[in-house]
Amino acid sequence: xxxxxxxxxxxxxxxxxxxxxxxxxxxxxxxxxxxxxxxxxxxxxxxxxxxxxxxxxxxxxxxxxxxxxxxxxxxxxxxxxxxxxxxxxxxxxxxxxxxxxxxxxxxxxxxx
Amino acid sequence: xxxxxxxxxxxxxxxxxxxxxxxxxxxxxxxxxxxxxxxxxxxxxxxxxxxxxxxxxxxxxxxxxxxxxxxxxxxxxxxxxxxxxxxxxxxxxxxxxxxxxxxxxxxxxxxxxx
Numbered sequence: 001x002x003x004x005x006x007x008x009x010x011x012x013x014x015x016x017x018x019x020x021x022x023x024x025x026x027x028x029x030x031x032x033x034x035x036x037x038x039x040x041x042x043x044x045x046x047x048x049x050x051x052x053x054x055x056x057x058x059x060x061x062x063x064x065x066x067x068x069x070x071x072x073x074x075x076x077x078x079x080x081x082x083x084x085x086x087x088x089x090x091x092x093x094x095x096x097x098x099x100x101x102x103x104x105x106x107x108x109x110x111x112x
Numbered sequence: 113x114x115x116x117x118x119x120x121x122x123x124x125x126x127x128x129x130x131x132x133x134x135x136x137x138x139x140x141x142x143x144x145x146x147x148x149x150x151x152x153x154x155x156x157x158x159x160x161x162x163x164x165x166x167x168x169x170x171x172x173x174x175x176x177x178x179x180x181x182x183x184x185x186x187x188x189x190x191x192x193x194x195x196x197x198x199x200x201x202x203x204x205x206x207x208x209x210x211x212x213x214x215x216x217x218x219x220x221x222x223x224x225x226x
Contacts, residue, residue, distance in 0.1 A: 043217030
């Protein structure tokens with residue numbers, strides 16, 4: 001069965017510290033992979049996506065993610081977190097459109 | 113360029129009532145998707161409309177229905193509301209049902225069922 005797991009329901013990091021949000025997936029074929037961010041009261045905004053090619057993907061707002069096929073993972077990273085990064089982050093996998101399966105999300109808290 | 117717009121922002125109903133949620137996609141987008149985001153459950157796919165037709169639906173009962181109008185805007189109707197229907201309902205649009213198209217999301221309608 002196709003699924004996405006985000007093991008961490010919430011994470012707290014200090015401003016300026018590095019960040020890694022975990023995402024593991026189960027998918028029968030080579031998946032399309034996405035990370036979305038949802039700020040309070042807002043819809044989801046696409047941070048980055050992986051379809052093929054270089055396994056290290058750069059996104060907006062200084063985020064990057066690395067696709068590791070052997071580990072079925074697509075972890076999101078940022079070297080230095082800003083207070084404005086506090087939000088909920090969703091990993092998604094699938095063929096796009098209605099076939100996109102979303103994880104349950106990881107809420108990021110940033111402390112001063 | 114306007115993004116995906118949803119109305120109303122908040123909606124309060126009582127059990128057994130009907131709710132109607134509306135979505136206007138980005139200009140030029142023909143596909144509209146509806147998702148339910150219940151607390152702690154992530155996004156659950158509800159419905160996909162493209163070119164005025166329902167193309168796919170998620171694992172939800174028939175009292176969740178909708179339609180897409182000629183201008184590609186869409187309505188989601190929830191009949192016989194139950195308490196567990198309380199959630200944020202997100203609409204997304206894309207250029208079409210192309211497999212790798214990213215989704216553009218609206219800010220959602222927060223439905224509260226009392």
